[in-house]
Amino acid sequence: MTRPLRVLILGGTTEARRLAERLAPRSDLDVRLSLAGRTSNPVPHPVPLRVGGFGGAEGLAQYMKDERIDRLIDATHPYAAQMSANAAHAAARADVPLLALRRPAWRPVAGDRWREVADAQAAARALGDAPRRVFLALGRNEIAPFAGAPQHFYLVRSVDPVEPPLAVPHAVYIRARGPFREEDDRALLAGHEIDVVVAKNSGGPAAYGKIAAARALGLPVILLQRPVLPQTAVMADARGSYVLVVNSSVPAKNVPELIALLRANPGKYSFSSSGSGASSHLASVLFNSMANVSAVHVPYKGSSPSVTDLVSGQVAYTIETVPSIISFVKSGRLRALAVSTAKRSAAMPELGTIADDLPGYEMSGWIGLMAPAGMPNELRARLSAETRKILQDPDIRSRFIALGLDPAGNTPEEYTEFLKRQNDRYASIVKQAGLKLD
Numbered sequence: 001m002t003r004p005l006r007v008l009i010l011g012g013t014t015e016a017r018r019l020a021e022r023l024a025p026r027s028d029l030d031v032r033l034s035l036a037g038r039t040s041n042p043v044p045h046p047v048p049l050r051v052g053g054f055g056g057a058e059g060l061a062q063y064m065k066d067e068r069i070d071r072l073i074d075a076t077h078p079y080a081a082q083m084s085a086n087a088a089h090a091a092a093r094a095d096v097p098l099l100a101l102r103r104p105a106w107r108p109v110a111g112d113r114w115r116e117v118a119d120a121q122a123a124a125r126a127l128g129d130a131p132r133r134v135f136l137a138l139g140r141n142e143i144a145p146f147a148g149a150p151q152h153f154y155l156v157r158s159v160d161p162v163e164p165p166l167a168v169p170h171a172v173y174i175r176a177r178g179p180f181r182e183e184d185d186r187a188l189l190a191g192h193e194i195d196v197v198v199a200k201n202s203g204g205p206a207a208y209g210k211i212a213a214a215r216a217l218g219l220p221v222i223l224l225q226r227p228v229l230p231q232t233a234v235m236a237d238a239r240g241s242y243v244l245v246v247n248s249s250v251p252a253k254n255v256p257e258l259i260a261l262l263r264a265n266p267g268k269y270s271f272s273s274s275g276s277g278a279s280s281h282l283a284s285v286l287f288n289s290m291a292n293v294s295a296v297h298v299p300y301k302g303s304s305p306s307v308t309d310l311v312s313g314q315v316a317y318t319i320e321t322v323p324s325i326i327s328f329v330k331s332g333r334l335r336a337l338a339v340s341t342a343k344r345s346a347a348m349p350e351l352g353t354i355a356d357d358l359p360g361y362e363m364s365g366w367i368g369l370m371a372p373a374g375m376p377n378e379l380r381a382r383l384s385a386e387t388r389k390i391l392q393d394p395d396i397r398s399r400f401i402a403l404g405l406d407p408a409g410n411t412p413e414e415y416t417e418f419l420k421r422q423n424d425r426y427a428s429i430v431k432q433a434g435l436k437l438d
């Protein structure tokens with residue numbers, strides 16, 4: 001007799017519990033569920049439980065080997081990004097197929113007054129200086145940053161007691177476990193005269209009561225952004241050059257002349273980008289730092305307004321994608337000096353590279369194909385091979401080139417390595433330049 005398929009569910013969510021309930025009666029499955037151990041008294045589950053961390057991805061991979069797990073299901077909370085990343089790595093390492101249950105985020109509807117922030121620290125800052133009455137619907141491990149904003153009153157709701165309590169003079173603690181109904185949350189918010197709600201975008205119905213209640217009462221909601229969950233690289237489809245362009249009134253005719261001009265006039269000229277931290281910004285930051293020049297950064301909301309102001313002479317130069325500048329270069333309103341890639345670009349083959357004058361300079365935009373983590377290897381290989389075949393088609397290639405993109409077409413392994421190098425590269429530029437998100 002074949003033994004039942006052993007399934008490990010990474011839980012901590014209603015979905016994980018429901019899934020366990022559905023699978024528990026099946027005699028062909030041997031299901032167990034894992035909890036982080038965040039709450040001291042978890043709700044009962046219909047399958048055997050194990051509680052506590054595994055010791056990173058390595059630990060989970062080892063656990064799955066030791067326990068002969070056949071399938072892994074990641075049904076963790078949308079904010080449990082570490083666990084989801086570990087699950088993807090461990091599944092690949094132990095060669096165990098992985099399935100992820102992802103809970104969709106809430107979307108704003110008419111009447112919602114949402115503001116998204118990066119994390120709890122940013123949420124504490126977003127409350128402002130003036131004292132407010134805040135409903136904190138965050139995990140007890142996430143509320144520490146609010147001690148830095150003691151001028152506010154906090155109503156804190158958590159499953160387990162917050163210990164030690166927040167070091168602020170005005171806080172009230174409520175212990176409760178969802179689901180929470182809209183009318184109850186409305187009464188709670190009104191009763192404590194709350195004027196702002198801070199929460200995670202957990203999705204699902206159980207925690208939506210406060211969101212609906214805030215809308216009904218016209219209250220603003222500060223939402224912590226969802227973390228990025230792992231995906232699997234399939235391949236890089238195409239690499240796009242950026243182009244260093246100047247307004248046609250700028251006297252520099254080539255890269256050395258632009259560098260000389262900027263060096264002779266530190267801080268006098270300005271450059272635009274499609275936004276603070278956008279790749280066009282990072283491309284210019286790298287150029288300025290390697291050329292040892294200083295100029296004023298003017299961030300815009302997108303490439304179009306950035307290039308429009310470059311054309312009208314509000315700023316002197318930028319480094320932008322081929323499609324966004326090419327018509328202005330052709331009409332003579334912008335002068336293209338060089339491309340950002342290590343090699344010349346098929347889209348503008350007449351241009352040399354910035355690296356010709358600044359050896360080692362390289363920036364490229366790229367478009368890649370990603371798949372959900374846990375896609376079976378055979379399927380990923382097939383998708384990758386078929387996409388590579390399509391990219392060899394002369395008609396498709398010429399369309400990519402017309403868009404300023406050089407079709408690359410590498411393997412999943414090469415693409416994974418490429419993404420890692422890109423990540424390291426951008427991280428070092430951001431660190432070197434001391435860039436911060438606004």
Ligand code: NAP
Pocket residue numbers: 010011012013034035036037038051052053054055056057059060076077078079080081082083084086138139142200
């Ligand atoms: P995390 O930051 O992704 O995980 C941190 C570590 O906790 C993991 O590396 C793992 O330790 C352990 N862990 C997490 N989930 C586990 C599971 N199901 N079984 C065994 N170990 C697990 O996640 P988090 O710290 O739990 O929570 C992050 C956010 O998600 C918070 O906002 C929290 O409020 C929210 N959340 C989480 C859960 C949950 O059950 N995890 C439930 C509701 C809400 P090792 O590296 O040692 O394996």
